[in-house]
Amino acid sequence: MNTVSKENKKFYKYLSLLFIISIITHRLPHDSYSIIQYIIRPIYFNSGYLHLAGLVPLILIIISFRGLFQLERYKYRNKIGILLIYFIIITPVTNSILDTTITSYYWLRNNGLKTMDIKEEEFSIFAIDNSMYLNIELELIDYGRSKNEFAVRVFPPKSLQKYTGIEYYELEENYQTFGNKITIKKQIKLELQNNKTFDQIMESKYYWEDVKYELYNSEDSVQLIHHGI
Template sequence: MSDDNKKLFKYLGIIFIGVLLTYKLPHDSYSISQYILSPIRYKNSVIYLSGIIPLVTFIIGIKGIFSLERFENKSKILIFLLIVMIIIPIMNWSLDFTRTNYHWLKRDGLKAVHIAQSDINLGHSNEELTINFKLELIDYSRSRNEFKIKVYLPKSLSDYVGKEFYEFEKDYRTYGNRSTLNVTEQIVVKLDNDYTPNSLFKTQWYWEDVVYELYNKKEEIRIIEHGF
């Protein structure tokens, strides 16, 4: 293998490390880079530093590819677009493909179900608090999974409503092969007159973690969705 090819694979490997650092961990909304450099919270602000390390690897990798002899007289903009629009998505796809095959080989059930996206928002009227949940689940297994869902609220919010967790009423099914399921649930909580939207906002519950528990008769898993 020529030196130019060795350097090409080296710089592609550096870019792949950046992609790997930003890939979500199993049953966790954080990536590796977010655990290395956690968000810094100060008063009502949050500073996210987790993108620094992947950004550095991308810059090193892309600049290294620019410097190769084979690309010396090629358009740098075209090479950059090729990396961003084709190479990096292929690297992400390869991680998804590896995860899928890992769960297939282990014949995992619920362990193969992950949360791709999640959202919680609150509504307040009279003496009621409405908690709205939106989840997008993805199933990396090869078979159908049936389960129910419990949600363990952030501690400040659970103290506010007087309950640690709620169980969604419906039964849910996913069908493997990276299929997705959108979950929309609403919980209405009766409040005392002492509680106001302003007092709830002051708790800064949105900075705290939410835990979703997926379970059936055979197994259960917990998925952590970190706060801001």
């Protein structure tokens, strides 16, 4: 009886560890980072960067499955089949449960602009006929039950602010949602200081840095962060 009890404890321990992995690697609300990405930040080099955030979950997954495969109930099972079930079925289902939990929380709270989040985002710079433009494509999703009306401020990467002298760009239009998605597309002409060039902007690696979007109205505001890497 004690042997069975110990085996069950180990089983639930390793299963819980796999669930914790899903939680710490799941994207945070109003942010493109997960918990583990905030704990273990990228390491930057002159010509590149190194992501180590994925290493910890990988080690934990290896520890979990090594422990599970040593249990009596899995000793003679198809190990590859179990791994495939985890990655193809269990992981997507767990992520779906986490998404549903977050969505339900927003829907129940229904607390203004904080029910909104980024679905897709693109922030880029391009040049046409010696003029430079900022291209913004922002797909927002509203998890709330009531209409949201808001304006948008775009806070570009810090390195780009040094070239333009502009802290943020105010989009001219006002937008509204009603528990739905909305896509915002905007092109803004860039005015650079001190005769800076397109090549200099690209050399600054602005695309490694964070872009912040502030949605606001007279009663509420929320800041959405998209990390460059």
